[in-house]
Amino acid sequence: MKPIVISEPEITITRRDPKDECLILASDGLWDVISNELACRVACQCLREGSCSAVAPGNATNAAWDDVDASSTSFPQSSLAAALLTRLALGRESSDNISVIVVDLKHR
Numbered sequence: 453m454k455p456i457v458i459s460e461p462e463i464t465i466t467r468r469d470p471k472d473e474c475l476i477l478a479s480d481g482l483w484d485v486i487s488n489e490l491a492c493r494v495a496c497q498c499l500r501e502g503s504c505s506a507v508a509p510g511n512a513t514n515a516a517w518d519d520v521d522a523s524s525t526s527f528p529q530s531s532l533a534a535a536l537l538t539r540l541a542l543g544r545e546s547s548d549n550i551s552v553i554v555v556d557l558k559h560r
Contacts, residue, residue: 472557474499474530481550482541491537495554498533530554 473496482491498504527535534552541550 468557474533474557475555476537477553477555478537479549479551481546481548482537482552484548485541485544485546486537494537494540495530495533498536499529499554499556499558502529504529504532504536528556530556 474492476491476495478491531554533554537552537554538550541552
C-alpha cells in the first residue's frame with residue numbers, strides 16, 4: 453500500500469482558547485465533502501443542545517440519519533455528533549474512508 457497510503461500525517465498545532473467547544477479529528481473522507489464550518493456547527497449544536505436530532509440539517513437524507521439514535525442515553529453526545537458527521541459524509545457520497553472523533557472540550 454506504500455504508493456497509495458501516505459505515511460506522513462498532516463499535523464497542525466493550534467493554541468487552545470477558553471471559548472473552544474469541541475475538537476473534531478477526522479479523515480479526509482469527511483473533509484472532502486463537508487466544510488469546516490458545517491462540521492463545527494453540527495458538532496457544537498449536538499453538544500450544546502444535548503440532542504443531535506435537533507440539528508439534522510435540512511439537506512440530510514433519511515438514510516444519512518437512520519443509524520444515529522439521537523435519543524440514546526447510552527452514548528455520549530460527542531459520539532452521536534461523530535456518528536452524525538459520518539452519516540452526513542456518507543449521504544454526500546464521500547468516496548474515501550471516513551473516520552470521525554468529536555471531543556467535547558467543555559465536558560458537558
